[in-house]
Amino acid sequence: xxxxxxxxxxxxxxxxxxxxxxxxxxxxxxxxxxxxxxxxxxxxxxxxxxxxxxxxxxxxxxxxxxxxxxxxxxxxxxxxxxxxxxxxxxxxxxxxxxxxxxxxxxxxxxxxxxxxxxxxxxxxxxxxxxxxxxxxxxxxxxxxxxxxxxxxxxxxxxxxxxxxxxxxxxxxxxxxxxxxxxxxxxxxxxxxxxxxxxxxxxxxxxxxxxxxxxxxxxxxxxxxxxxxxxxxxxxxxxxxxxxxxxxxxxxxxxxxxxxxxxxxxxxxxxxxxxxxxxxxxxxxxxxxxxxxxxxxxxxxxxxxxxxxxxxxxxxxxxxxxxxxxxxxxxxxxxxxxxxxxxxxxxxxxxxxxxxxxxxxxxxxxxxxxxxxxxxxxxxxxxxxxxxxxxxxxxxxxxxxxxxxxxxxxxxxxxxxxxxxxxxxxxxxxxxxxxxxxxxxxxxxxxxxxxxxxxxxxxxxxxxxxxxxxxxxxxxxxxxxxxxxxxxxxxxxxxxxxxxxxxxxxxxxxxxxxxxxxxxxxxxxxxxxxxxxxxxxxxxxxxxxxxxxxxxxxxxxxxxxxxxxxxxxxxxxxxxxxxxxxxx
RNA sequence: GGGGUCGUAGUUAAGCCUGGUUAUAACGCCGGCCUGUCACGCCGGAGGCCGCGAGUUCAAUUCUCGUCGACCCCGCCA
Numbered sequence: 038x039x040x041x042x043x044x045x046x047x048x049x050x051x052x053x054x055x056x057x058x059x060x061x062x063x064x065x066x067x068x069x070x071x072x073x074x075x076x077x078x079x080x081x082x083x084x085x086x087x088x089x090x091x092x093x094x095x096x097x098x099x100x101x102x103x104x105x106x107x108x109x110x111x112x113x114x115x116x117x118x119x120x121x122x123x124x125x126x127x128x129x130x131x132x133x134x135x136x137x138x139x140x141x142x143x144x145x146x147x148x149x150x151x152x153x154x155x156x157x158x159x160x161x162x163x164x165x166x167x168x169x170x171x172x173x174x175x176x177x178x179x180x181x182x183x184x185x186x187x188x189x190x191x192x193x194x195x196x197x198x199x200x201x202x203x204x205x206x207x208x209x210x211x212x213x214x215x216x217x218x219x220x221x222x223x224x225x226x227x228x229x230x231x232x233x234x235x236x237x238x239x240x241x242x243x244x245x246x247x248x249x250x251x252x253x254x255x256x257x258x259x260x261x262x263x264x265x266x267x268x269x270x271x272x273x274x275x276x277x278x279x280x281x282x283x284x285x286x287x288x289x290x291x292x293x294x295x296x297x298x299x300x301x302x303x304x305x306x307x308x309x310x311x312x313x314x315x316x317x318x319x320x321x322x323x324x325x326x327x328x329x330x331x332x333x334x335x336x337x338x339x340x341x342x343x344x345x346x347x348x349x350x351x352x353x354x355x356x357x358x359x360x361x362x363x364x365x366x367x368x369x370x371x372x373x374x375x376x377x378x379x380x381x382x383x384x385x386x387x388x389x390x391x392x393x394x395x396x397x398x399x400x401x402x403x404x405x406x407x408x409x410x411x412x413x414x415x416x417x418x419x420x421x422x423x424x425x426x427x428x429x430x431x432x433x434x435x436x437x438x439x440x441x442x443x444x445x446x447x448x449x450x451x452x453x454x455x456x457x458x459x460x461x462x463x464x465x466x467x468x469x470x471x472x473x474x475x476x477x478x479x480x481x482x483x484x485x486x487x488x489x490x491x492x493x494x495x496x497x498x499x500x501x502x503x504x505x506x507x508x509x510x511x512x513x514x515x516x517x518x519x520x521x522x523x524x525x526x527x528x529x530x531x532x533x534x535x536x537x538x539x540x541x542x543x544x545x546x547x548x549x550x551x552x553x554x555x556x557x558x559x560x561x562x563x564x565x566x567x568x569x570x571x572x573x574x575x576x577x578x579x580x581x582x583x584x585x586x587x588x589x590x591x592x593x594x595x596x597x598x599x600x601x602x603x604x605x606x607x608x609x610x611x612x613x614x615x616x617x618x619x620x
Numbered sequence: 621g622g623g624g625u626c627g628u629a630g631u632u633a634a635g636c637c638u639g640g641u642u643a644u645a646a647c648g649c650c651g652g653c654c655u656g657u658c659a660c661g662c663c664g665g666a667g668g669c670c671g672c673g674a675g676u677u678c679a680a681u682u683c684u685c686g687u688c689g690a691c692c693c694c695g696c697c698a
Contacts, residue, residue, distance in 0.1 A: 069655035083658065103648090120656050128658085145649060148631050151659075152647075155631065158690050212697055232698090258697040323698095382623080384694075442694095483698075509698080519698060568698085581691095592691065 038108065044080020048129045050113045055132060057082070058108040058140070060169070061101055062150070071098045075109065075132075078174065082127040083116075084109055090133045101139070104146060104169075109137035157583070161597040164588055176585055179298055180573050184251060186297045187271055187569075190290050196247040196273070201236035203229055203253070209547055210485060212256035215266070218613045229255035229267075232566055234484060235551050237274040238523060241562040242554045246276040251569065260592045262581045263515065263571055267590075271572075273520070274564030280506055280522055283563050284463060291461070291510065291517070291567070298576040299459075308461040308510070316464050317434075321359075321441020323467070326514025327460040329453040333361050333440050336428065339413045345405040347387065351430040359440045360428040362418050366451050368392070368425050376427065379446055385439045389428040393420040445514070462511045466490070469505040470536060478538045483507045485533055486551075487521040488563075493532035500536060506563070512575050520565025527555045 041055035059077035071086040086098035090111075101107065111134040122128030147163055148155045150170050160167040167173055188198065207214045207228035214228035230236075232254050240248045252272045260266065271290070275283060288308055295303050316325050319332045336358045340348045348358050368376075373390045380388035391400040391414075398411055398420075406414075418426060427443065429436050448454050469489045470479040479500050481487060490504040509519035524530045530552060534544045545552060573585040583589035590596055610616065 063658075063660095065657050065660050067654055067657065067660075070657080071655095072657050072660085074658070085656090087655075089655090117656070120658085122658055125658085145630070149648060152631065154633090156627095156690075159631075161690095256697060259695085261697085262692070264697070382693095516698065566698090591689090593689080595689095597690090 042079040043075050043077045043082040044127060046082050046113055046127050046130055046132070048115060051115050051130060053113045054110065055113060056108065056110045057084070057132065059106070061103055061105045061107060061143075064101060064103065066099065071095065071101075072131075073098070073101065075107070076171075080126060080171070083122070083131040084111060085131050085133050087133060091135045094134050094136055098134070098137070102143060102145075104143035104150075105139055106141040106143070107137050107139055109134045111135055158591075158597060161583075161589070161591065164598050168587065176573075176577060176579070177587060179577060180585060182297055183294055183569070183573055186293050187249075187251060187290065190293045191247075191249045191273070194247070194286060194289075196249045197245050199237075199240060199245075199248055199250050201230070201233040201250060201252070205230050205236075208235070210481065212258050215255045215257045218615055220612055223614045231256050232270060233272050234486070235548070237272060237564060238486065238551065238559075238562065239554055241274055241276045242557070242559045244276075244560075246560075248272075248274045248564075252566075260590065260594060263574065265570065265582055265586060265589055266594055268582070268586075269569040271518070271567040271569050272564070273566065274562060276560040276562040278522070278561070278563055280465075280508060280563070283520060283522070283565055284508055287510070287518075287520075287565050287567075288463075291572075294572060295459075295576060298573070303461060304459055305461065308463050310463040310465055312466040313464055313468065314466065317437050317441075321437040321439070321444060322514070323464055324509065324511040324514055324516045325441075325462065325464075326445065326448070326454070327462060328455050328458045328513055329448045331361050331363070331444050331448055331453060333359050333437070333444065334418060336360050336414065336417070339410055339417065343405075343410060344407070345402060347389075348430050351432075354432070356430060356432045357436050358428060358430045359436050360418065360426050361440065361444060361447075362420065363425045363427065363447060363451065364421070365423065366425070367423070373425070376447070380427075380429065380439070380443055383439055383442050383446070385429050385443070386431060387429070388443070389430075391426040391428070393422055393424045393426070395422050458513075460513055464509045464511055465507070466504045467507045467509070468501055469503040469507075470500045472501070479536060481533075481537060483519070483521050485537055485539070485548075486523045486530070488524045488529065489533075493529060493536065496532070496536070503536075508565070510565075510567070515571060515575055516568075517572055517575065518565055518567030520563065522561070522563035525555065525559045525561045527552060530555055 039056045039058040041050070041057055043057055043059050046055065057075055057077070059075045062074040062076040062081055065072040069088065073084050073086070074081045075084050086095045088095040109132070111132040113130050113132050116129060116131050146166060148159055148166070150166065168177065192198070204217060204227040207216065207226065212231050214231065217227040217229065219225045219227060233250060233252050237248050237250070250272045252270050253267060254270050255267050257266060258264070273287065275286070292303055292306065311325070313323055316323055318335070319325070321333055337352060340352060340358050343349050351358065376390065377388045389400065389402055391398050391403060393415070398415070403411070414420070414426070420426065427447070429440055429443070431439065468482055469487060471482045473480045483505060488506045490506055493503070496503065505521060507519065507521035510517045524533060534541070570582050570585050574582050577585065579585060588596060588598060595602065
């Protein structure tokens with residue numbers, strides 16, 4: 038149909054007669070002369086309709102409108118020198134059209150493609166138009182590149198690519214399942230996979246040793262800027278490996294993706310590591326953003342004998358006093374009051390601020406502090422005039438979490454985040470278990486097949502002190518992925534179930550097939566899964582995961598383009614023996 | 621489940637706090653003119669259930685409540 042691409046024509050093609058096909062991007066009708074920017078997937082080129090070339094083509098070109106689809110034949114010519122457009126790659130030439138054909142017309146669009154400020158709802162309703170925009174197309178071309186880089190890298194490292202079932206078994210633990218009714222088995226349901234976790238472990242038991250899948254996963258939980266109910270993971274599992282093996286192979290994958298999408302090497306290789314304990318202590322988060330330094334300092338030791346009521350009470354009941362210092366910013370009394378309000382919005386009981394000036398420490402509470410407390414604070418925090426200390430006191434895990442979120446808020450608000458930096462971080466040594474208030478028992482922090490760093494047999498101590506052979510990769514404060522070395526022996530798995538308070542019957546009912554496989558020569562194995570969409574989003578510097586998914590869902594989980602989810606015909610429900618109990 | 625922001629021509633916004641005139645602008649659209657534009661230019665024109673419903677009021681785009689939708693966050697989720 039065509040023999041040249043719009044965006045590829047260069048001055049070297051001068052004199053060539055080309056047949057182009059594409060969309061009318063912009064039209065500049067001068068009456069006697071009509072310019073059209075013709076666009077295809079490669080870019081745009083200026084085509085000229087002139088009565089001196091073809092009276093008939095020029096006349097008909099008057100009817101052309103935005104986004105008409107045309108095929109046009111013409112001769113490539115150098116532009117007159119003063120009319121070159123150096124802002125576009127094809128700006129040195131133009132194509133004089135001798136004949137053209139309108140392949141399709143186009144109604145007036147609901148929004149202009151060149152308008153960058155269109156609301157997201159309109160863009161999603163007409164996503165196919167939104168994706169006509171070159172900047173949006175670029176995202177998905179980069180995404181396509183990322184698939185290829187992933188496959189090239191993993192295949193070159195001896196991995197085999199698999200597909201695992203989408204219609205699978207609902208398993209407890211983890212996220213809420215999307216459920217699919219089975220017509221052939223009335224009253225029974227499949228679940229869409231939250232991840233291919235159990236299948237990839239079974240493939241290790243099959244002896245493939247290195248598995249990967251670019252896998253669609255489903256989780257029926259509330260959406261966020263970086264969370265969609267269906268998303269894509271790079272899912273990986275390896276046999277006869279320890280933690281170092283998994284981390285180094287996968288660091289290589291992430292570096293390859295970073296280089297492909299950002300066109301440069303990551304700043305720090307190998308990626309630095311931090312224990313979960315340190316991350317929580319210093320940054321109040323298991324995914325610290327290291328692009329700004331605002332470390333949290335524990336002041337509990339200073340205030341062991343304090344007269345200040347809040348601190349005294351908190352410390353007596355086993356809580357902690359945490360702080361960080363904001364340097365180099367001038368905060369008014371109003372700014373400080375706003376900070377207190379923000380802290381309360383985050384869920385803090387309160388926030389204490391102390392300002393250091395030439396005379397000393399200024400704060401509503403400073404009169405309750407002893408001289409020693411003041412001087413210790415000044416020296417431990419290295420306070421200088423102009424600094425502001427923010428302090429919270431609360432129960433232990435809560436105060437870290439609150440300070441972590443407050444740290445992010447202050448970092449954001451006072452523009453402390455150096456956006457030119459990219460900070461990778463492996464977070465390791467996660468706790469194996471965490472207490473679930475809801476279920477009144479310990480649950481696996483990662484999943485129940487994660488191996489502990491030490492033997493569980495006979496363990497009777499503090500459940501929360503057991504560390505897991507697990508690792509997360511964090512990038513600029515966002516979790517890109519995580520994984521673990523798995524339990525591969527049945528006796529260790531039984532110990533794990535004992536700690537989780539899962540009975541033998543329940544275990545065999547829910548995961549029997551996996552447990553049986555463990556007893557039939559399961560090799561040591563471990564793996565990781567990365568959020569593919571998140572990687573694309575982060576490496577392209579985009580603010581939302583919706584920007585990198587062709588047809589994403591809104592925050593309420595609906596698709597504005599198709600109208601999903603929707604009601605289904607009564608006949609379909611009848612076949613499934615399903616009755617809706619609410620409208 | 622909870623907290624917050626937003627909803628006005630096709631699009632993006634102003635007006636609303638402090639109720640009352642023909643609801644304003646830009647882009648887009650339609651018609652006319654234009655042979656060197658590239659966000660072409662100039663002249664003229666059309667286009668509104670002010671998201672929806674109730675309430676307050678002589679009077680509501682404007683105030684109140686509810687509801688629907690979009691977005692951000694907490695819970696939830698790895």
